[in-house]
Amino acid sequence: MEQICFELENVEVTYLDKQVIKTNRLAIHQFDRIGIVGKNGAGKSTLLKLLVGKIQPTSGVVNRHVDCGYFEQLEAPTATEADAALVGKLAVPKDSDQLSGGEQTRLKLAQLFTNYYEALLIDEPTTHLDQEGISFLLDELRYYYGALVLISHDRTVLDELVTTIWEIRDGEIYVYKGNYSEYKEQKQIEREQQQQAHEQFLKEKSRLEKAAQEKMKKAEKIAQAGSMSKKESKAKANRMFESKSKGTSQKSVHRAAKAIEQRMEQLQEVDAVQEERKIVFRQSKSVELHNKFPIMAERLTLQLKDKMLLNDTSFQLPLGKKIAITGANGSGKSTLLHHIAEQGKGLTISPKAKIGYFRQMSYQFSSDETVLEFVKSRSDYEEGFLRSVLHLMQFVGTDLRKNVTSLSGGEAIRLQLCQLFLGEYNILLLDEPTNFLDIQAIEALERFIAGYEGTIVFVSHDRRFIRKIADQELLILEKNLIEV
Numbered sequence: 488m489e490q491i492c493f494e495l496e497n498v499e500v501t502y503l504d505k506q507v508i509k510t511n512r513l514a515i516h517q518f519d520r521i522g523i524v525g526k527n528g529a530g531k532s533t534l535l536k537l538l539v540g541k542i543q544p545t546s547g548v549v550n551r552h553v554d555c556g557y558f559e560q561l562e563a564p565t566a567t568e569a570d571a572a573l574v575g576k577l578a579v580p581k582d583s584d585q586l587s588g589g590e591q592t593r594l595k596l597a598q599l600f601t602n603y604y605e606a607l608l609i610d611e612p613t614t615h616l617d618q619e620g621i622s623f624l625l626d627e628l629r630y631y632y633g634a635l636v637l638i639s640h641d642r643t644v645l646d647e648l649v650t651t652i653w654e655i656r657d658g659e660i661y662v663y664k665g666n667y668s669e670y671k672e673q674k675q676i677e678r679e680q681q682q683q684a685h686e687q688f689l690k691e692k693s694r695l696e697k698a699a700q701e702k703m704k705k706a707e708k709i710a711q712a713g714s715m716s717k718k719e720s721k722a723k724a725n726r727m728f729e730s731k732s733k734g735t736s737q738k739s740v741h742r743a744a745k746a747i748e749q750r751m752e753q754l755q756e757v758d759a760v761q762e763e764r765k766i767v768f769r770q771s772k773s774v775e776l777h778n779k780f781p782i783m784a785e786r787l788t789l790q791l792k793d794k795m796l797l798n799d800t801s802f803q804l805p806l807g808k809k810i811a812i813t814g815a816n817g818s819g820k821s822t823l824l825h826h827i828a829e830q831g832k833g834l835t836i837s838p839k840a841k842i843g844y845f846r847q848m849s850y851q852f853s854s855d856e857t858v859l860e861f862v863k864s865r866s867d868y869e870e871g872f873l874r875s876v877l878h879l880m881q882f883v884g885t886d887l888r889k890n891v892t893s894l895s896g897g898e899a900i901r902l903q904l905c906q907l908f909l910g911e912y913n914i915l916l917l918d919e920p921t922n923f924l925d926i927q928a929i930e931a932l933e934r935f936i937a938g939y940e941g942t943i944v945f946v947s948h949d950r951r952f953i954r955k956i957a958d959q960e961l962l963i964l965e966k967n968l969i970e971v
Contacts, residue, residue, distance in 0.1 A: 489517040491552055492606045492634045493538050498547035500533055506658040507533050508544075513660060515606070520635045522649035522667060526881055527897040527925045529655040531638045532560070535608050538636065553634070556604035558595060560611035560638075569597040577623060588615035588847075589816035596620075600627050606634040613641045614922050617816040617948050640926050642667050642951045685759045692754055699747040706740040766876065766938040771867070774913045774941075778837045781806055781914060781942055787833035791822050798966040809936055809943045811953045813971070814963030820946040821847060823963070824916045827944065843912035847919050850899040852891035858902060859887040866909040873909065879931040880905050897923055908935045917945035921952055 493515040500508040507530040515521065515538070523531045536542045537549055539557045564586070569579075577593040580586065586594065592615045599607070607628075613621050621644065628635060628648050639645050645652075645667035652663040652670040663670045780803040789797035796819030804810055812820050828844040830836050856864065862873050877887060880901040894902060900923055907915055921929045929952060936943055936956045947953055953960060960971040 491516055492519075492555075493552070494548075494550040495537070495544075496548045496550070498537070498544045498549060500530070500537065500542070501545045508537065508655070508660070509658045510660050515634050515636060517605070517634055518632075519651060520649045521637070521651045521653055522645045523636065523638045523653045523655065524645075524667070524670070524926055525655035526927050527901075528895070529925075530658065531655055532610055534653075534655065534660075535610050535636065535638060539608050553605035555606035555608055555634075556599050556602070558599050558607075558609040558612055560614055562595075564591055564594045564598065567598045568601065569594060570601040573597040573600055577620065587816065589617060589620065592616050593620055596624060596627075604633065606636070607631065608636045610638045611640065612637075613639060613644055613948070615816070615919075618813070618950070619815055621948065640921065640924060640929060641949055642926060643949075682759070688754060688756060692751060695747050695751045695754070699744050699751070703740075703744050706744065709736055709740065766879065766934050768908050768935070768939045768941075770913060770940045771911065774839070774841050774911055776806055776837055776839055776913050776942070779806055780804060781837040781840055782827060782944070783835040784833055785835065789819060789822060789826060789833075791819065795966055796822055797963070797968065800966070800968050802961065802968050804942065804944060805959070807940065807942055808958040809945070809956050811957040811960040812944060812946045812963065812968075813948070813953070813960055818963040820963060821918050823968075824918050824944065824946055828916055840914050841912045843907040843910055843915045845903060845907055845915070845917045845920050847922065850896075850903045852894065852899065852902075854891060856891055857888050858882050858891060858894075861891050861902065862906055862909055865906055867911070868909055876905050876909060876935075879934065880928060881931075897925075900924065901928055904932060904935070908939060913941040915939070915941060915943045915945075917943065917947075919946055919948075921947060921949050 491514050495510055495513040497512075498508060498510050499506065523534060525531050533542065535557075537544060538551070539555060540549070540551065541557075543549075574594070574597045577597050579590055579594045579597060592612065596612065599609075612624055616624065621641070625644065625647055628637075635648065637645070637649060647666075649666055650664070652665065652667060654661045654663065654670070663673050665673070782804040784800060784802050787797055787800045787802075788795070789800075812823060814820050824844075825846075827834065827836070828842055830840075830842075852861070854861065858877065859870075859873065862877065863870065866873060868876075874887070877883075882898075882901070882905075886898075889898075891899075891902065904920060907917075920932060924932065929949070933952065933955050945957075961968050962971050
């Protein structure tokens, strides 16, 4: 029998009266490979911190039976020793004071894999990692001998590594067997079953309503038949039994109608499945582009400080296409996007180009507006469409009335993406837009991009994201930009 590594018993975590996590019992066994999914703010990182002991539950008990390695997404590398061979394999520079985001992640991974632990708890390890770094991570974890609990927005990584999905929804933890793709299939079956149950509910409700109406009509007929003029009443005064019979009959029909109404009230209502409507961002005539290639480079040379990134490179980016720029960490992807945004030297960009630019940074807003007011004041779309777009990016209910200055980092990034797609732009530049999004937000972004009529140039290391949306992939390799 497999050893139990962690046990959660009657655990509750509340924050400002909001239930973040609640579970009667959950256990993690010796060779479990668990992927944790859920919306931003659902409690994924909280659950990992509970397991490792960084936070304590509001109530209940967390039992830890093994030592574990812990990778925290937002934590800087510590002074912990790392195996020199791993540091070399991951190409981590020796000067650890000047590490980029990707290099910091690589150093933390080298530190994590230096020692063997019976359990690994890993929170978003692929953020800032290039494809080479992701391949290293997969190789290390594919044959890892121990319990693995992993939070990731990279669906390919979840498919490769986990055999169970824990979905955190409204504070509850729902367990699904299989990897991420199998979890999605089960969710689709749930949606279909919910829709069938909803249709059955409507059918039964309609049947009962019709039966109740028929009973009421019957009662009215009995009442009409039983009402007589005074003259008729005198003439039939001796027929007391008949009147009594009609009265009793009327009461019983009323009782039957009432019983049907009670059954209707007891029917368990099943909500309809929210259908995914296609989102289309139509471009106004004023920002339409007609150049076949709105962005072109002729023998472009690009440097960052003393480092040569692109040397004598020429390219043409076609109108209306979704173009992925890929390459290793530090190869110049973000620098190229910034150069295009600045319409820098060596580029020919359409004079009618209106460029919207999403950068790898934390967004902060200073205007005194609500979320809805923010997009309304920067877009010509109708309010109903604005609400649909915001809803897809998880701004629902009271979220629309939040002041933009009070948004969390993740919310600010999602709002910035909404604003770019709703704005008067014809070219969008997106630099690692999926880095701090949960899977639901990434899937919403994929729908945004599919429904966008303009040109999009984006940088990403998420292979599934690239496969789903890119019309063309350009790789920075050996100081050149080549089509893959």
